[in-house]
Amino acid sequence: xxxxxxxxxxxxxxxxxxxxxxxxxxxxxxxxxxxxxxxxxxxxxxxxxxxxxxxxxxxxxxxxxxxxxxxxxxxxxxxxxxxxxxxxxxxxxxxxxxxxxxxxxxxxxxxxxxxxxxxxxxxxxxxxxxx
Numbered sequence: 001x002x003x004x005x006x007x008x009x010x011x012x013x014x015x016x017x018x019x020x021x022x023x024x025x026x027x028x029x030x031x032x033x034x035x036x037x038x039x040x041x042x043x044x045x046x047x048x049x050x051x052x053x054x055x056x057x058x059x060x061x062x063x064x065x066x067x068x069x070x071x072x073x074x075x076x077x078x079x080x081x082x083x084x085x086x087x088x089x090x091x092x093x094x095x096x097x098x099x100x101x102x103x104x105x106x107x108x109x110x111x112x113x114x115x116x117x118x119x120x121x122x123x124x125x126x127x128x129x130x131x
Contacts, residue, residue, distance in 0.1 A: 009115035016106050017063030020076060024056025042086050052079060063110075066119020073110035080104035 027035045032053060036046035056079070059072040080100045088097035116122040 006115070006117040009110065009113060010117040012106050013063050013066065013069060013110055013115040013119075016073070016076065016103065016110065017060045019060070019103065020056040021060025021064070024053045024058075024060060027053035027056070038087075044086060055079060066115060066121050069115050069119065069121065070111050073107045077104055077107040077111060080107060 027049065032049060035049040035053065039049045040046045055075055059075060062068050062072050080103050083100045084097045084104065088100055091097065093101075114121075
């Protein structure tokens, strides 16, 4: 029997995964060169734009599928900390970093608790127990 906690974690995992996937895909689709330039303007090496965009696309897919939820969520938390402290903090809360802060909190929650409902990780764990 699935409890409300697991359903809530599933909702958070799916929304976080979809959100990061869309943002990562947009970085590539709209021209990664623009993101590289933005990173350089912040004093961040441009190659980091490729790392972040790839993390967001692949990590988003992984979360939707329920693969490595705790690890991916931890990486997303660091991604959001970087975004807040390098690019968004000066703009203040409203219109600044409130969105990144919400993603950070969801990421931390999933990193601490995981999400097993409708997750490939859970299927893999069950198959190991059956073997």
